[in-house]
Amino acid sequence: MAFMDTYAPPRHCPLPAIGGILLRSLADEREVALEPQGEWERLLTAANAGDGAAFARFLMQITPVIRGIIRARAVTMGPDEHEDILQEVLLAVHLKRGTWQGDRPVRPWLYAVARHKIVDAFRRRGSAVHVPIETFAETLPEDRSDEPMAARDAAAMLSQIDERSAQIVRAIAIEGENAETAGERVGISAGAARVTMHRAMKRLSSLAERMTK
Amino acid sequence: MSHRQTTEDLIASLAAMPAPPRLRMSRIALQIVGLVAIGIFALLFTTGLRPDLAEALTTPITLAKTAIPLSLAAIALPAAMLTARPDAHPPLWLLALPIAVAVALYLATMAGTPVSMIPQRIIGVSIATCLTSITALSLTPIIVGTALMRRGATTRPTLTGALIGLASGAGAAAGYALHCLDDNPLFFVTWYGIGIAIATAVGAILGRHWLRW
Numbered sequence: 001m002a003f004m005d006t007y008a009p010p011r012h013c014p015l016p017a018i019g020g021i022l023l024r025s026l027a028d029e030r031e032v033a034l035e036p037q038g039e040w041e042r043l044l045t046a047a048n049a050g051d052g053a054a055f056a057r058f059l060m061q062i063t064p065v066i067r068g069i070i071r072a073r074a075v076t077m078g079p080d081e082h083e084d085i086l087q088e089v090l091l092a093v094h095l096k097r098g099t100w101q102g103d104r105p106v107r108p109w110l111y112a113v114a115r116h117k118i119v120d121a122f123r124r125r126g127s128a129v130h131v132p133i134e135t136f137a138e139t140l141p142e143d144r145s146d147e148p149m150a151a152r153d154a155a156a157m158l159s160q161i162d163e164r165s166a167q168i169v170r171a172i173a174i175e176g177e178n179a180e181t182a183g184e185r186v187g188i189s190a191g192a193a194r195v196t197m198h199r200a201m202k203r204l205s206s207l208a209e210r211m212t213k
Numbered sequence: 214m215s216h217r218q219t220t221e222d223l224i225a226s227l228a229a230m231p232a233p234p235r236l237r238m239s240r241i242a243l244q245i246v247g248l249v250a251i252g253i254f255a256l257l258f259t260t261g262l263r264p265d266l267a268e269a270l271t272t273p274i275t276l277a278k279t280a281i282p283l284s285l286a287a288i289a290l291p292a293a294m295l296t297a298r299p300d301a302h303p304p305l306w307l308l309a310l311p312i313a314v315a316v317a318l319y320l321a322t323m324a325g326t327p328v329s330m331i332p333q334r335i336i337g338v339s340i341a342t343c344l345t346s347i348t349a350l351s352l353t354p355i356i357v358g359t360a361l362m363r364r365g366a367t368t369r370p371t372l373t374g375a376l377i378g379l380a381s382g383a384g385a386a387a388g389y390a391l392h393c394l395d396d397n398p399l400f401f402v403t404w405y406g407i408g409i410a411i412a413t414a415v416g417a418i419l420g421r422h423w424l425r426w
Contacts, residue, residue: 120425
């Protein structure tokens with residue numbers, strides 16, 4: 001047998017013991033769970049095999065748990081933000097559920113996904129944390145008016161866009177005029193005024209996002 | 214705020230979506246290995262193996278020129294694949310072993326070389342070819358490999374990218390060593406090392422940008 005003659009075992013197989021460790025780490029082809037450890041494992045296994053109802057049940061069961069983790073970690077954020085993050089986590093659980101190995105417990109995988117999305121949510125929201133106003137209800141003075149502050153903010157932001165757009169926004173959004181009069185004032189049609197208004201609001205909201213970051 | 218999707222709605226719509234395919238890390242690993250191999254074959258086909266290859270590989274030092282990068286790649290690739298699972302912990306310390314061997318070899322050679330000869334030995338004769346080849350050979354596997362890893366769920370995008378870069382660069386270096394004639398460790402540890410480091414950095418940058426989720 002010719003190949004027997006030419007074949008020689010590799011003289012220097014580098015670090016043979018390590019090969020075993022690494023090969024085991026690559027053995028990811030098992031199709032079915034060897035022994036599902038519990039309810040969540042059973043549900044997610046069924047879900048990944050295409051059972052939508054099982055996935056819905058899985059998500060419903062993990063929701064309170066994830067919500068609890070978020071509440072504990074994101075104490076400086078409000079309930080609305082908690083719910084936003086929760087939804088981001090649930091979406092990630094769906095998108096990445098193919099990375100769960102059927103023969104491993106679900107929990108470490110799930111918590112790693114949740115932790116990643118929570119950290120990510122913190123990073124993207126930056127330091128702009130929401131503290132519910134109710135917390136300060138006792139200590140805050142009577143609501144005189146928000147206007148000085150709002151007017152200053154609006155003026156600061158309007159100064160960042162071009163003059164004509166700023167005029168339109170001032171006329172329509174602050175003074176409450178309709179598009180026809182506002183357009184007339186700067187010499188454009190009502191339609192053009194609406195378009196200008198729409199574009200300006202888009203720019204303003206992205207400005208606002210940057211300012212609050 | 215008014216058009217907020219409730220979490221119940223989200224769960225219902227996620228459950229109605231088809232399950233994403235199971236992540237197969239070994240398939241991604243195989244594609245990276247394939248791309249490195251194609252590049253090496255192309256290089257060796259056009260420029261040729263070193264004429265004394267069979268003889269050279271019997272010298273431990275020359276063998277090390279291929280074996281060290283090869284073991285580095287053999288550790289980095291499965292480790293990179295493992296990071297695609299949020300709950301996995303790749304044995305990164307293993308990478309220290311081939312690096313330690315390389316450093317030991319480097320220092321031992323340096324100790325046995327007259328000081329005045331060291332710069333000349335490091336510079337060798339083929340820096341440009343060596344660096345260009347290793348970097349060029351590793352580029353395609355890095356780009357394709359990192360793009361494929363988007364299917365995974367790494368919680369450490371930069372690390373995953375760096376490991377793919379390391380695996381590709383080290384694999385390319387191991388192949389290039391079959392062509393390269395400069396057998397002095399002062400030369401090959403320096404320049405292979407720099408080539409592999411460039412590949413690792415490229416992978417880290419790509420990973421940082423592409424592997425976020």
